[in-house]
Amino acid sequence: MTRRWWGALIAAVVLTATIVVPNVPGRRIAGEPVAGVVAGPPSAGDCVTWMADPWPRFDRPAPQVDDVMDYPTASTGPCPDPGGGPIVGEVVSVETTASPPARISATDYLSQLAQCPIDAIAYTGSIAPVVDVGGGTSVVWAAQPEFRYTRVGPDRAQRARGQHWSACLIGADDGSPYDGRLRDVLTAGTLPPPFGACFSAPDLSTAEAVACDRPHAAELIGTARLGPRPVTRDDLRLACVAFAGRALRTADPTRGGAIDIRVATGPEPATDPVVDSFVSCLVVAPPGTSFARSLIGLADAPVPAG
Template sequence: MDRRWWGAIIVATVLLAAIVIPNIPGRRIAGSPSAGAVPGPPSTGDCVTWIADPWPRFDNPAPQIDDVFDYPTLTVGPCDGGIVGEVVSAAADPAPPARISATDYLSQISQCPIDAIAYTGSIAPVVQTPSGTSIVWAAQPQFRYTRVGPGRAQRAQGQHWSACLIGSVDGVPYSGRLEGVFTDGTLPAAFGTCLLSTDPSRTDQLSCDRPHPAELLATTTLGPRAVSAADVRQSCVDFAGRALRTSDPTRDGAVRIEVVVLRDWGVEVVQPGSEPLADTFVGCVAVAQHGAMLIRSLIGVADGPLPTG
């Protein structure tokens, strides 16, 4: 057939489709178009899959007093995958400002660590030594707190609330939950303070999901009253038992609990016969033995298998 005939047939077909197809009766959908659903306020325990993170602006260089930015917002999602944070408290307060200065934001965030204690639980910090001295240890989880408010669409709907979030210091997604983590949970790897080496002169940290030989469990600052090395070491062992939630934090010799002290010239392991300690900063460290490497935080492992690999 001549090409001109083929061309004529194609043109006729296109014209016929243009006339007939728009007039074919179809199923009509009742109703009128509407905007997408706007999420309501978050609730305590909600998992957060995205945060408009304000913290990078606070890192090197620090923000100026008059640095103003959009008030942080969040997206809530399922808890069964990677999340970047959890809601530790929410209140139907007057909505925070749409934009806020750096100094005002820092003042608003101060309540969040307090609210988080009720959410995560806590490790009893005060340890009484055999000689009667009390040493107050501070656990060292890598938490970061963020205060958020309604997004633009939520504000347009008249929502007014604020919420405190807990998440990792670098915003890396994690698996697991922080609710009740210090009472009946295990600390997700993103939040442990794990160490690259057992050498006290090297304090490089790495993610706890990477093989590591040691973990910093807690720190304390000793006052002017001298405390014997033996008392400090025993209090560290006692606190480690609370942190791991076990009566034997050494796990029958599989873990060594050590005290390290920060000197002007470096870091030193405190031995049982060391000089009494005063006016100094010390750490309580768990060290895997027999060449084993840990692959998760030890906090909360209780009497289950040690996370070695």
């Protein structure tokens, strides 16, 4: 009997709904339906608020030809005013005639990405790498900002509107958001914290990587690979000091002893002169002190003590 009662009740509710609901006056909105706004192609210098991250698939051994992925996309637009919130990247360059596929093999993607670091040099600027140490010998330093490049294309809605383009983006190596801008950062700006290579100690063989906006003892500003021509340790340190002056953009990168400039060699045994070795150029805080941010682009500002 109970089951019959419930069945009758449900039938009554359904019947009532079919009669009443169509006659309940609804809220009508005047006007014509409008399609959602679809962003146009990005422009060089735009800021990135979100981007797809294709890089986890490259953390394992080299991807295979049949490893296919969606072509990365991103949300871009005009950069916010200073203090208007962090971003995750910037648009370095745009190819307005490119037609990237909706899906691409990982190996083909790496080939398409190869131009991005080259385009980025004109965007971020660069630190002059060659330091002459005399006798026809030079040390060629490679700056070590933690940049990562991603090539993106139109999303599904943009493709449906017939957009054809690809863009090179620059961001932090770990995808961290940041304040500040990377345009001309190596020639006129100061490096935002996620892009520095900062460490808990000067001995890189045992030190831990540290975020550059946290107290840290050392920052790696350059590396070099020496060939068979010998370079004395004194000349190597002078070359490191010269490169540090360019990176910090100051005539005295030691700041009268407030910053120690060191060369680390290894893991090869220490020799003098040095040949066929990988060497690092470091800025180091004096004992008992630390830095509070990257020193690249410090110029004449006070040393940021941690």
